[in-house]
Amino acid sequence: MARVLICVLPAQGHVGPTLPVAEALVRAGHAVQVLTGRRYIDAFAAVGADAARLPEEADFDEGHFPEREGLQGLRLARADLTGFVTRMGPQLMAIDGLLETRAIDVVLCDPLLMAGLPLTMWRRRPPVLVLGFVPLAVPMPGLAPPRTLVDRARNLAMTATTHALMRPVQAAAVREVRSLTGRAPEVMFMDWPLGSDGVLQLTCPGFEPPRELPVPVDFVGPLSASGAEQHSLPPWWPDLDGDNPIVLVTQGSVANDLDDLVRPTLNALADEEILVVVSTGGTDLPASEVPANARIAESLPYDELLPRCALMVTNGGYGGVNHALRHGVPLVCVGATEDKPAVVERVRWSGAGVGIMRPRVSTRAVGKAIRRVLREPRYQARAQALAEEISTCPGTGGVVDAVERAVERHRGAGGN
Structure with missing residues (x-):
């Protein structure tokens, strides 16, 4: 012992x-x-x-x-x-x-x-x-x-x-x-x-x-667990069973100004045939700002959600990014504080997504990055390759x- x-x-x-x-x-x-x-x-x-x-x-x-x-x-x-x-x-x-x-x-x-x-x-x-x-x-x-x-x-x-x-x-x-x-x-x-x-x-x-x-x-x-044992399923969970691709957006819990990433992403995708799932990290988002194609929760069971996702948009927390990669989910990573620039660098270098080294992103820039990752198969292929590597x-x-x-x-x- x-x-x-x-x-x-x-x-x-x-x-x-x-x-x-x-x-x-x-x-x-x-x-x-x-x-x-x-x-x-x-x-x-x-x-x-x-x-x-x-x-x-x-x-x-x-x-x-x-x-x-x-x-x-x-x-x-x-x-x-x-x-x-x-x-x-x-x-x-x-x-x-x-x-x-x-x-x-x-x-x-x-x-x-x-x-x-x-x-x-x-x-x-x-x-x-x-x-x-x-x-x-x-x-x-x-x-x-x-x-x-x-x-x-x-x-x-x-x-x-x-x-x-x-x-x-x-x-x-x-x-x-x-x-x-x-x-x-x-x-x-x-x-x-x-x-x-x-x-x-x-x-x-x-x-x-x-x-x-x-x-x-x-x-x-990666070692973190985020299943239904840690976070209960929200009432809108059955909406995930539709045909539209699912994009998860998370701003984290410390650098948690929704104007940095969440609101620009919601605005960029409001008219798209995409289901946008937002983890707010505890910050309030008024119902009037939530488009019809978005679903909101304070926290979510990522191990249940990520296998359903086509893409994760994140402010670059190292644990969250690796959680996505464990499930083979490509990334749009936006961040410039704490250790976020280093994470953005790794997303770029690994080929698993698009990295934007800024503290705040515009609606146009994040929409362009999301469409690029969803459109180009190489990002999904790299994320899947990293998932297979993580599994070993x-x-x-x-x-x-x-x-x-x-x-x-x-x-x-x-x-x-």
Whole structure:
């Protein structure tokens, strides 16, 4: 039996794929301790894990970020990243307390939980594995290899923008790490997984640009579940049995301004022989704005819905995009905040859809992209090829195997 500590930020997009990992480890006979936010304690306890809450100053409500209000572009991205960095100290204090009292054999860590950076710098620590439910963007910005001069120019521009964005945040991270460890980090704060003992990436190789990394990467495939057990069927569900193709539109739960993507898509498709299904993520959409060919719900069982869909229009959440690919659904991906540009890059690079690197899309642009993906069979073919590749990934069993290998290596090397 191994004693596993899972550290995960209190956000649904992070907790969703982590819950099945915790459950699989418990079923395999391991003792699982989880460190997360207050709202998710019961969910992890329900699968047999011993869950502890992050300190108050490191916990947050993912639907309410007052510090983001009024910010856009680089200022918004910098505020988000600074928020991750400033929670590093309380996170590390909580992890240190659990390591001292629980004799942990291996840590599974959220890549955006910045305590992972000083943790990997400790000379005496258990193995640290990273749960890759964001794009594998190390070293930053982790762009796809350029294929054309336009690609090269875009990559240069994105790299310059990323470095400009990161400079003050990296300075803050260096100050935090020095105060916690007495040493400066040798990598960019977002690149801390390079100092881990391995990355368990929740996708397939065909969706991540190849690169040489100093850390092993196991592609385990997407893990989130979204069936009728998690989300009840809406009353209009029988409408899906019609003859028209179904287009799913989702804006996510954090960057959830419906003017960015949902309203332009509804307007673009209002007169088309298409059934448009919208997951609002909790934001109200007045009935007067819903065309006759659209159906609306706050949340939906994607595992029931996606096999019926011809296309998914998304703001680029990594988990949602991989959920679509698991079912062979091509994509129109629009996004420019958080990790969305990296996801847009992967959609383009993989050939599984059209990527639009903007925070907001026009009715004309999204309509053009949707018609292109529906009309050209190559997108469906690539999405289906990725679905077949994902079907060969080991899933939670691969995570359990990686944990057990890491523990065996550590014990064989004289670890506790």
